[in-house]
Ligand SMILES: C[C@@](CO)(OP(=O)(O)O)[C@H](O)COP(=O)(O)OP(=O)(O)OC[C@H]1O[C@@H](n2ccc(N)nc2=O)[C@H](O)[C@@H]1O
């Protein structure tokens with residue numbers, strides 16, 4: 467029996483953007499698409515607390531999650547269950563409290579961020595689970611969770627779960643334009659396949675080429691930066707097709723001066739890249755005048771972003 471470790475701990479679970487997302491064939495093993503992506507964490511994030519369960523926390527017996535704005539099966543609770551099963555951590559029930567700031571089902575990996583945060587918090591409190599085990603648990607929870615376990619800048623390949631971690635962060639600032647509607651990741655991949663049937667799927671060899679070119683650019687001695695030619699989102703046509711608002715939001719971002727405007731992951735969030743936070747803030751002011759739901763976030767990574775603090779239990 468392990469000790470109770472009855473402390474309450476808290477961390478930030480940052481959203482991610484995909485600066486590049488090139489999609490290849492479906493792999494037989496799990497039906498997911500092979501891809502190459504550049505994932506960058508942002509200062510926009512959920513707050514996640516793991517603490518001993520109190521009377522009145524609700525739910526069934528055992529561990530519970532309180533996550534206003536998200537119904538149904540919660541990936542954060544699944545992460546804690548998987549952690550307990552894999553490590554044998556048998557401390558009394560915990561409550562996960564999540565303050566949701568990342569838009570839900572929006573292509574910003576909010577659920578994966580919360581799951582990654584819970585794995586970090588549980589490992590910290592229990593003293594169990596080495597880096598390799600956490601990585602394995604994360605990969606079993608979803609393609610985006612391994613990156614969200616250690617937020618920052620990384621090149622994802624495989625189905626997104628294999629990572630080449632990069633030092634530093636991408637330059638500039640991002641305007642996040644929320645769509646106010648949800649889009650299912652699985653539905654976007656399905657539509658991508660239907661559209662792709664006409665244009666042809668990228669081959670494995672083509673994906674390898676993308677990975678090499680991106681790795682050369684992001685893992686060299688210079689501060690990381692991606693040329694426009696390497697910034698593509700293959701899911702964009704499918705997201706626009708399923709949700710035409712996405713296409714007009716990309717145009718809106720161009721209209722307020724974004725150097726590069728694109729769909730974020732599987733959408734429907736769109737992002738605009740700006741040289742700095744000041745220019746991004748000016749663009750957000752113009753979008754707000756127009757009634758849009760937009761905010762500025764900047765790329766972030768490293769130890770600062772996954773810091774864990776103790777909070778009152
Ligand atoms: C598109 C991306 C880009 O980072 O994220 P979002 O923009 O949705 O956050 C990811 O590929 C999404 O990752 P994630 O949301 O973790 O996906 P998973 O839970 O693993 O899979 C959800 C579903 O998406 C499809 N899927 C996901 C990943 C992948 N490489 N190929 C796929 O075909 C499958 O239909 C799968 O059942």
Ligand SMILES: Nc1ncnc2c1ncn2[C@@H]1O[C@H](COP(=O)(O)OP(=O)(O)O)[C@@H](O)[C@H]1O
Pocket residue numbers: 533536537538539540541542564569570571572573574575576577578580581649651732733
């Ligand atoms: N902690 C969580 N936060 C957000 N969504 C969650 C969470 N747990 C489960 N989900 C479910 O996961 C789905 C995808 O949500 P999310 O991770 O926000 O988006 P995306 O996959 O587009 O990045 C949603 O349908 C949502 O109901």
